[in-house]
Amino acid sequence: MQIVACIKQVPDTTQVQIDPVTNTLVREGIPFIVNPYDTHALEESLRLRDKFGFNVTAISMGPPNAEATLRKALALGVDRAVLLTDRVFGGADTLATSNVLTEAIRKLGETDEVGIIFCGKQTIDGDTAQVGPGIATRLGCTQLTLVDKILELDPIKKRIKVSRKLEGRHEIVEAPLPVMITVVRELNRPRYPTVPGRLESMEREVEFWNNQTLKLDEQSIGLKGSPTWVSKIFSPQRDKGEMIGDGVHDPVGTANLLIDKLLSKDLLSI
Amino acid sequence: MNPIFTALFIIATVIFATLAWKRFSLIRLGKEENRFDNIPARIVEMLLFAFGQKKVLARPFGINHSILFWAFLVLLLANGEFLLNGIFPAISLRLLITPISGPLVFLFDIVSMLALISILVAFARRIFFKPDYLDSKYVKGRSFEGFLILSFIATLMIAYFGYHAAEIALRGERLAAWMPVSTLAAGLYGGGCGSSGGCNNCGVVPWLIFWWWTHAAVLLAFMVFLPISKHMHILTAIPNCFFGSLEKVNTQPREEFAIGNSYGVEKVTDFSWKDLLDSFSCTECGRCQDSCPANATHKPLNPRQIIHTIKTNLMANAAELQSGSPVKTPLVGAEGEGTNTEEAIWSCTTCGACIEACPVLIEQMPKIIKMRRHLVQMKSQFPEELLNLFENMEQRSNPWGIAPTERTKWSSIMDVKSFDEKETEYLFYIGCAGTFDSRQKHVTVSLATILNAAKISWGVLGKDEKCCGDSARRLGNEFLFDKLAKENVELFKARGVKKIITQCPHCFSTLKNDYRQYGLEIEVIHHAELLQRLLAEGKIKPNREVKELGSIIYHDSCYLGRHNDIYEQPRDVITKVTGEEPKEFGKNRENAFCCGAGGGRMWMEEHEGERINVTRVKEALESSPDTICVACPYCMTMFEDGVKDVNSGNVRIRDIAEVVAEGLRPV
Numbered sequence: 001m002q003i004v005a006c007i008k009q010v011p012d013t014t015q016v017q018i019d020p021v022t023n024t025l026v027r028e029g030i031p032f033i034v035n036p037y038d039t040h041a042l043e044e045s046l047r048l049r050d051k052f053g054f055n056v057t058a059i060s061m062g063p064p065n066a067e068a069t070l071r072k073a074l075a076l077g078v079d080r081a082v083l084l085t086d087r088v089f090g091g092a093d094t095l096a097t098s099n100v101l102t103e104a105i106r107k108l109g110e111t112d113e114v115g116i117i118f119c120g121k122q123t124i125d126g127d128t129a130q131v132g133p134g135i136a137t138r139l140g141c142t143q144l145t146l147v148d149k150i151l152e153l154d155p156i157k158k159r160i161k162v163s164r165k166l167e168g169r170h171e172i173v174e175a176p177l178p179v180m181i182t183v184v185r186e187l188n189r190p191r192y193p194t195v196p197g198r199l200e201s202m203e204r205e206v207e208f209w210n211n212q213t214l215k216l217d218e219q220s221i222g223l224k225g226s227p228t229w230v231s232k233i234f235s236p237q238r239d240k241g242e243m244i245g246d247g248v249h250d251p252v253g254t255a256n257l258l259i260d261k262l263l264s265k266d267l268l269s270i
Numbered sequence: 271m272n273p274i275f276t277a278l279f280i281i282a283t284v285i286f287a288t289l290a291w292k293r294f295s296l297i298r299l300g301k302e303e304n305r306f307d308n309i310p311a312r313i314v315e316m317l318l319f320a321f322g323q324k325k326v327l328a329r330p331f332g333i334n335h336s337i338l339f340w341a342f343l344v345l346l347l348a349n350g351e352f353l354l355n356g357i358f359p360a361i362s363l364r365l366l367i368t369p370i371s372g373p374l375v376f377l378f379d380i381v382s383m384l385a386l387i388s389i390l391v392a393f394a395r396r397i398f399f400k401p402d403y404l405d406s407k408y409v410k411g412r413s414f415e416g417f418l419i420l421s422f423i424a425t426l427m428i429a430y431f432g433y434h435a436a437e438i439a440l441r442g443e444r445l446a447a448w449m450p451v452s453t454l455a456a457g458l459y460g461g462g463c464g465s466s467g468g469c470n471n472c473g474v475v476p477w478l479i480f481w482w483w484t485h486a487a488v489l490l491a492f493m494v495f496l497p498i499s500k501h502m503h504i505l506t507a508i509p510n511c512f513f514g515s516l517e518k519v520n521t522q523p524r525e526e527f528a529i530g531n532s533y534g535v536e537k538v539t540d541f542s543w544k545d546l547l548d549s550f551s552c553t554e555c556g557r558c559q560d561s562c563p564a565n566a567t568h569k570p571l572n573p574r575q576i577i578h579t580i581k582t583n584l585m586a587n588a589a590e591l592q593s594g595s596p597v598k599t600p601l602v603g604a605e606g607e608g609t610n611t612e613e614a615i616w617s618c619t620t621c622g623a624c625i626e627a628c629p630v631l632i633e634q635m636p637k638i639i640k641m642r643r644h645l646v647q648m649k650s651q652f653p654e655e656l657l658n659l660f661e662n663m664e665q666r667s668n669p670w671g672i673a674p675t676e677r678t679k680w681s682s683i684m685d686v687k688s689f690d691e692k693e694t695e696y697l698f699y700i701g702c703a704g705t706f707d708s709r710q711k712h713v714t715v716s717l718a719t720i721l722n723a724a725k726i727s728w729g730v731l732g733k734d735e736k737c738c739g740d741s742a743r744r745l746g747n748e749f750l751f752d753k754l755a756k757e758n759v760e761l762f763k764a765r766g767v768k769k770i771i772t773q774c775p776h777c778f779s780t781l782k783n784d785y786r787q788y789g790l791e792i793e794v795i796h797h798a799e800l801l802q803r804l805l806a807e808g809k810i811k812p813n814r815e816v817k818e819l820g821s822i823i824y825h826d827s828c829y830l831g832r833h834n835d836i837y838e839q840p841r842d843v844i845t846k847v848t849g850e851e852p853k854e855f856g857k858n859r860e861n862a863f864c865c866g867a868g869g870g871r872m873w874m875e876e877h878e879g880e881r882i883n884v885t886r887v888k889e890a891l892e893s894s895p896d897t898i899c900v901a902c903p904y905c906m907t908m909f910e911d912g913v914k915d916v917n918s919g920n921v922r923i924r925d926i927a928e929v930v931a932e933g934l935r936p937v
Contacts, residue, residue, distance in 0.1 A: 014666075189654055203529065
């Protein structure tokens with residue numbers, strides 16, 4: 001059985017700034033990282049591999065430089081890494097992206113049955129949380145989102161039981177394989193690559209698949225296949241703060257003022 | 271020839287040689303390391319530390335050991351003669367003319383007495399006023415072994431007097447006049463019978479035989495016992511001082527990264543031969559244990575145990591190691607003798623107090639880092655807090671993971687030049703703490719103000735500045751350190767940096783000592799040195815004596831003091847600016863107690879025992895200071911936290927730069 005981990009290369013958003021004139025991301029000199037939620041997806045794939053002996057394939061759609069992200073996956077120990085890259089894939093929204101990823105997963109399944117697809121719950125650049133569910137829908141498999149614990153996995157009976165972390169509660173769900181799982185950060189603590197793992201990953205192959213491999217209709221992929229697009233991006237203006245009281249000479253009075261202020265704006269209730 | 275003694279001597283020698291060879295051949299299993307460079311300096315080191323007992327004498331009780339050691343050297347000659355005479359009774363020192371043999375036996379007589387007194391003092395110490403640090407988990411100060419060794423020596427001395435006194439009593443000693451102690455002891459035989467030799471009537475002869483054979487038996491037994499005991503150090507400590515590091519042990523060797531290589535130490539023979547020799551040189555004196563901040567605050571680390579473990583592990587796995595089969599006892603990660611827990615390895619602050627304390631130049635701390643290297647690089651096994659640290663340092667080149675673009679924020683309140691080799695003389699390498707830590711930013715601004723006041727031409731790298739990698743290296747993540755070091759050295763070279771000012775002793779030591787391995791040999795100066803120089807040269811002139819900080823106590827940062835010998839400069843700065851010498855901790859200068867943040871501990875939780883910083887704060891409070899003065903951002907954080915923990919928030923923490931800046935502030 002095969003596990004597929006879908007990962008994405010994202011700009012390190014803590015370092016991203018928005019150009020005030022053009023309203024676009026200033027990407028110059030900003031390093032790329034593996035989407036943090038995806039590192040947990042990778043980790044869980046590797047843990048199941050360590051326990052059950054499955055094969056783990058990491059796939060990513062992106063420009064050729066996203067190879068670096070797949071190298072990181074190789075360094076962590078995935079068996080196979082596939083980069084889906086083609087100019088015609090460019091400009092894709094979540095629908096077009098899930099079309100490409102779905103087709104790639106189908107193709108991977110031709111040689112080795114895919115049992116579980118792991119995705120991060122969302123990416124830190126787009127924050128849509130749609131691609132994982134999109135893949136499940138198009139593959140026609142079960143989807144388990146926001147998973148924070150794998151409780152049971154029976155590869156023979158092909159069943160899985162997980163805990164989903166929802167607002168204020170947990171939900172225990174059982175489902176048949178194949179299944180698409182999106183993960184939250186509480187699921188695990190990602191491993192750190194060993195030095196031999198890192199060095200060997202530089203020698204290993206990242207497979208490049210383009211649309212000649214996937215043979216998708218160009219109307220369903222890339223910009224053409226995307227019913228949505230970003231028309232504007234901006235950072236919200238933050239109002240200037242205000243100084244209240246005199247903390248140096250009257251700390252108690254100032255603290256009271258602050259509490260009143262917070263209560264009046266109802267900022268202390270949960 | 272005396273056939274019985276000769277036979278016993280041969281048996282003892284064979285056993286001794288076999289046991290010693292077994293151990294020495296194990297040392298040879300260690301990895302290669304060049305300790306044969308600069309022989310003259312090594313000889314000097316050996317004379318100073320082994321024969322001169324320099325570090326032994328650093329503690330008051332050391333004198334007792336030194337007397338024994340020097341007595342041992344003299345008595346080697348006496349015992350050599352004893353053995354030779356035992357085998358060939360015709361050969362004796364007494365064949366030599368009196369002007370030579372007389373002074374020699376006089377020396378033996380006096381020295382034996384001194385040694386006996388020292389042994390009695392050592393017995394008394396272990397029995398009546400045993401210091402805690404003589405005990406460790408597996409070795410107790412009142413061990414059978416300890417007392418056995420003392421008993422061996424005491425018996426040798428008593429037997430020596432016993433048979434010489436008997437000979438004097440029997441009038442058989444030509445040199446009696448040269449042997450005051452033996453002559454005195456001869457009185458105990460009632461003066462003998464008065465006839466010389468061959469007399470069996472007075473009952474002295476059986477005593478002569480008894481003491482002679484006692485001496486012979488103990489000497490031979492001691493020889494056999496020597497290699498299997500901690501007394502082995504009399505064979506290994508002298509060469510260990512010869513092979514000791516000629517430089518301060520403030521950096522770790524580079525590793526070569528290539529496919530197929532293994533990193534750090536997993537099994538004991540991954541250590542170098544010198545590391546293994548260290549383990550056989552340990553006397554278990556406990557001084558490293560006594561000076562270790564982790565041990566003092568009840569962490570699972572004991573540097574003496576680390577060394578002891580190497581020896582016991584090597585012995586336990588000897589057969590497997592020699593045949594190349596898998597070892598039975600793991601070096602790391604198990605419980606019991608011969609293995610180290612991972613917790614112990616992660617408890618080290620790399621403060622270097624153990625190395626400073628060791629009388630025989632054992633290097634404990636680097637061995638801990640070697641074991642960390644394996645855990646981090648081969649197994650990715652480390653306390654979970656470090657995962658973020660490593661990723662932050664790798665991805666954003668600072669421990670907090672703050673965006674590099676924020677590196678210029680501290681300077682928003684002042685005009686700061688960008689470093690340019692044509693326009694600025696010094697690079698002020700701010701360091702991650704000086705850049706991002708809100709408390710330390712005040713120090714950065716103070717220092718920048720002082721540099722401007724002194725009209726020093728300086729600039730910064732701004733958002734191009736990168737982390738020096740200190741924590742990564744001390745935590746054993748050499749791969750990450752290697753990357754950061756290469757990036758920094760390349761950057762400094764590309765920008766034409768010739769002189770660097772640092773405010774952090776960790777950056778300072780890393781840039782100055784570690785980066786030398788990467789070909790960076792430029793002037794790196796810590797602000798303690800720079801401020802002292804500027805004050806001495808009159809380049810900065812405080813407009814008054816700073817009194818508002820009250821009484822100041824100065825804390826030595828390990829990476830400034832012990833690792834780089836900068837002790838007096840920061841004290842001079844304080845004295846000059848305040849008009850008063852700073853108060854001192856009980857443990858100061860080379861004996862200073864770490865704040866707890868070195869060796870990457872800054873980024874780790876302190877789960878066990880007491881907090882190191884709180885312990886140090888409490889020590890400071892004993893002198894009731896108004897201000898604790900530091901010269902390191904890590905110490906700053908640890909003390910700021912520490913005084914809050916003990917509710918002594920009225921005690922201020924100041925960097926020496928802030929003290930100077932105070933003196934420059936317009937009144």
